[in-house]
Amino acid sequence: xxxxxxxxxxxxxxxxxxxxxxxxxxxxxxxxxxxxxxxxxxxxxxxxxxxxxxxxxxxxxxxxxxxxxxxxxxxxxxxxx
Amino acid sequence: xxxxxxxxxxxxxxxxxxxxxxxxxxxxxxxxxxxxxxxxxxxxxxxxxxxxxxxxxxxxxxxxxxxxxxxxxxxxxxxxxxxxxxxxxxxxxxxxxxxxxxxxxxxxxxxxxxxxxxxxxxxxxxxxxxxxxxxxxxxxxxxxxxxxxxxxxxxxxxxxxxxxxxxxxxxxxxxxxxxxxxxxxxxxxxxxxxxxxxxxxxxxxxxxxxxxxxxxxxxxxxxxxxxxxxxxxxxxxxxxxxxxxxxxxxxxxxxxxxxxxxxxxxxxxxxxxxxxxxxxxxxxxxxxxxxxxxxxxxxxxxxxxxxxxxxxxxxxxxxxxxxxxxxxxxxxxxxxxxxxxxxxxxxxxxxxxxxxxxxxxxxxxxxxxxxxxxxxxxxxxxxxxxxxxxxxxxxxxxxxxxxxxxxxxxxxxxxxxxxxxxxxxxxxxxxxxxxxxxxxxxxxxxxxxxxxxxxxxxxxxxxxxxxxxxxxxxxxxxxxxxxxxxxxxxxxxxxxxxxxxxxxxxxxxxxxxxxxxxxxxxxxxxxxxxxxxxxxxxxxxxxxxxxxxxxxxxxxxxxxxxxxxxxxxxxxxxxxxxxxxxxxxxxxxxxxxxxxxxxxxxxxxxxxxxxxxxxxxxxxxxxxxxxxxxxxxx
Numbered sequence: 001x002x003x004x005x006x007x008x009x010x011x012x013x014x015x016x017x018x019x020x021x022x023x024x025x026x027x028x029x030x031x032x033x034x035x036x037x038x039x040x041x042x043x044x045x046x047x048x049x050x051x052x053x054x055x056x057x058x059x060x061x062x063x064x065x066x067x068x069x070x071x072x073x074x075x076x077x078x079x080x081x
Numbered sequence: 082x083x084x085x086x087x088x089x090x091x092x093x094x095x096x097x098x099x100x101x102x103x104x105x106x107x108x109x110x111x112x113x114x115x116x117x118x119x120x121x122x123x124x125x126x127x128x129x130x131x132x133x134x135x136x137x138x139x140x141x142x143x144x145x146x147x148x149x150x151x152x153x154x155x156x157x158x159x160x161x162x163x164x165x166x167x168x169x170x171x172x173x174x175x176x177x178x179x180x181x182x183x184x185x186x187x188x189x190x191x192x193x194x195x196x197x198x199x200x201x202x203x204x205x206x207x208x209x210x211x212x213x214x215x216x217x218x219x220x221x222x223x224x225x226x227x228x229x230x231x232x233x234x235x236x237x238x239x240x241x242x243x244x245x246x247x248x249x250x251x252x253x254x255x256x257x258x259x260x261x262x263x264x265x266x267x268x269x270x271x272x273x274x275x276x277x278x279x280x281x282x283x284x285x286x287x288x289x290x291x292x293x294x295x296x297x298x299x300x301x302x303x304x305x306x307x308x309x310x311x312x313x314x315x316x317x318x319x320x321x322x323x324x325x326x327x328x329x330x331x332x333x334x335x336x337x338x339x340x341x342x343x344x345x346x347x348x349x350x351x352x353x354x355x356x357x358x359x360x361x362x363x364x365x366x367x368x369x370x371x372x373x374x375x376x377x378x379x380x381x382x383x384x385x386x387x388x389x390x391x392x393x394x395x396x397x398x399x400x401x402x403x404x405x406x407x408x409x410x411x412x413x414x415x416x417x418x419x420x421x422x423x424x425x426x427x428x429x430x431x432x433x434x435x436x437x438x439x440x441x442x443x444x445x446x447x448x449x450x451x452x453x454x455x456x457x458x459x460x461x462x463x464x465x466x467x468x469x470x471x472x473x474x475x476x477x478x479x480x481x482x483x484x485x486x487x488x489x490x491x492x493x494x495x496x497x498x499x500x501x502x503x504x505x506x507x508x509x510x511x512x513x514x515x516x517x518x519x520x521x522x523x524x525x526x527x528x529x530x531x532x533x534x535x536x537x538x539x540x541x542x543x544x545x546x547x548x549x550x551x552x553x554x555x556x557x558x559x560x561x562x563x564x565x566x567x568x569x570x571x572x573x574x575x576x577x578x579x580x581x582x583x584x585x586x587x588x589x590x591x592x593x594x595x596x597x598x599x600x601x602x603x604x605x606x607x608x609x610x611x612x613x614x615x616x617x618x619x620x621x622x623x624x625x626x627x628x629x630x631x632x633x634x635x636x637x638x639x640x641x642x643x644x645x646x647x648x649x650x651x652x653x654x655x656x657x658x659x660x661x662x663x664x665x666x667x668x669x670x671x672x673x674x675x676x677x678x679x680x681x682x683x684x685x686x687x688x689x690x691x692x693x694x695x696x697x698x699x700x701x702x703x704x705x706x707x708x709x710x711x712x713x714x715x
Binding site: 015018019021023041042045046049050053060061064 | 095099102125126127128130131134135164165323324326327328330333334335
């Protein structure tokens with residue numbers, strides 16, 4: 001990973017820890033909703049809004065629909081920042 | 082988006098929440114105060130959800146005890162997705178020490194649940210209902226090709242549907258109703274003169290929000306004025322069309338903490354839990370500069386500079402708050418003579434000495450001074466808001482007196498009124514004549530205090546006040562003040578029963594009950610309505626004093642025995658031979674625990690939690706002597 005990618009993962013980890021009220025989220029590129037208890041469509045919206053606010057970006061519907069895992073999300077953030 | 086911009090950032094918020102989360106459940110101190118403290122921070126919706134989660138896990142089905150506030154069961158009836166709004170509402174209640182339990186009718190089933198006595202809504206037995214109807218549902222039949230006549234028909238139909246919900250809720254539950262105003266989600270079709278298109282959905286929303294103002298007042302419904310919040314924050318802050326398409330959320334989850342605020346501050350206001358007094362620092366808060374160093378010619382206030390205009394705007398806002406019933410006080414580290422000089426001599430000061438009900442300028446710490454202000458004004462410390470530019474002073478008072486409302490400061494004084502308004506500290510459900518005269522009344526009290534100092538004996542003082550008590554039965558003219566007092570009096574309140582307009586109507590209509598409003602005048606002025614009594618016959622010979630409350634402004638003036646004389650006479654007229662006094666203890670009314678025994682009643686019953694009854698034979702009642710001349714009428 002590059003330094004930028006590392007930073008994005010660190011920021012995403014903080015967001016996921018907050019959203020799921022945990023200290024121990026280990027984000028990997030292949031991690032997806034089915035791997036995390038409580039990651040439902042509402043949590044998904046919560047994650048999206050938190051990421052948008054954190055990085056000062058806005059996702060459109062196509063982009064959100066194309067996300068399959070954390071790796072996709074990190075790449076999308078990298079592309080838009 | 083700025084979340085709860087008036088709240089401070091708490092640096093160690095996350096570790097404190099985790100500590101709250103892992104704190105053992107039944108041992109150790111009650112975590113409720115810590116939960117309240119964590120709610121009083123600048124929370125985004127993720128943190129709001131997290132706090133709500135922790136608090137609900139901690140308390141589960143049992144609600145916290147001894148909150149000193151009334152727990153509320155709030156049912157949300159909505160035509161769209163509102164599951165993401167519960168946490169914001171509950172946490173905003175927590176911020177005010179109020180436990181809110183929420184219920185949500187099944188998706189889109191609000192009308193059915195209202196109508197069906199076997200529904201979950203009826204089983205929930207709400208104390209309050211929040212009706213949140215989305216713009217698309219309300220405008221279903223409307224389209225741009227409609228004639229004026231058809232569009233008017235659609236409008237009348239939508240109004241009738243809203244009204245029907247209110248009526249159903251009132252009949253079924255007799256509860257408080259909150260109506261969210263409609264979100265303006267539609268893009269205009271004509272443009273600037275959108276109102277010329279009869280079938281415009283955009284204009285329909287404007288019209289229905291206007292209609293709601295009058296209709297809600299006529300039906301005693303309180304508005305959650307989200308349209309006004311949107312005007313301030315911008316539609317994009319509150320509404321995201323893509324989220325509507327994804328999840329039918331009309332309110333953006335990011336705005337849910339603020340949505341919760343709007344709802345919870347109404348709930349708090351209904352419980353008399355709004356703040357009552359604004360305590361102002363002086364140097365660099367009411368004017369630019371330091372009066373002790375810069376002198377009256379050196380401070381920045383008034384025309385001629387942008388900054389001076391900003392302080393004028395701030396002072397003007399404070400003065401208008403006072404005109405509508407908020408008490409103003411000053412708390413400043415200064416020599417008193419220096420601090421008073423601008424109020425008395427500076428031509429550009431908007432606030433004058435007479436606008437300030439309590440003026441404390443000295444070198445004591447501010448927490449002590451704020452305690453003294455509350456004591457002098459005879460109001461709770463938790464009804465004070467403290468405005469100070471100095472973060473050191475704010476933090477000191479926050480640490481010592483966490484119940485004081487302390488907004489963050491902005492170095493642009495012109496922005497401070499907006500911060501105070503956004504914080505909603507002074508949320509009020511209406512305005513009465515008493516509100517308009519409040520500052521004057523507190524000043525008359527100061528005059529009474531000085532008069533007391535000149536008289537050596539109590540009887541001489543009371544006689545010298547030339548008091549007159551004027552009373553009358555409840556009437557529609559005084560009803561708003563009666564309801565206001567019933568819902569906000571906490572200290573001198575024997576039973577702390579909160580009643581709505583409908584309850585008061587019922588008392589007025591009941592021939593075996595009476596409601597009395599008492600006004601007290603003296604040589605220094607009119608104290609306004611100072612006491613409310615509700616008595617009702619519970620059998621052929623016993624009259625229960627259901628409600629006895631009094632304003633603390635008139636404590637120590639012998640009003641209580643005079644009031645008892647009046648109650649006894651009213652009870653005798655209904656055929657009563659015995660008065661039953663009831664005391665229900667709360668966190669705030671310890672001062673009246675022995676009220677009835679002091680008046681000669683005998684205690685008949687006292688439960689473990691302190692709820693007690695006392696009785697007094699009125700067949701041979703001799704009115705107590707007093708210094709108050711009593712008259713009927715106003």
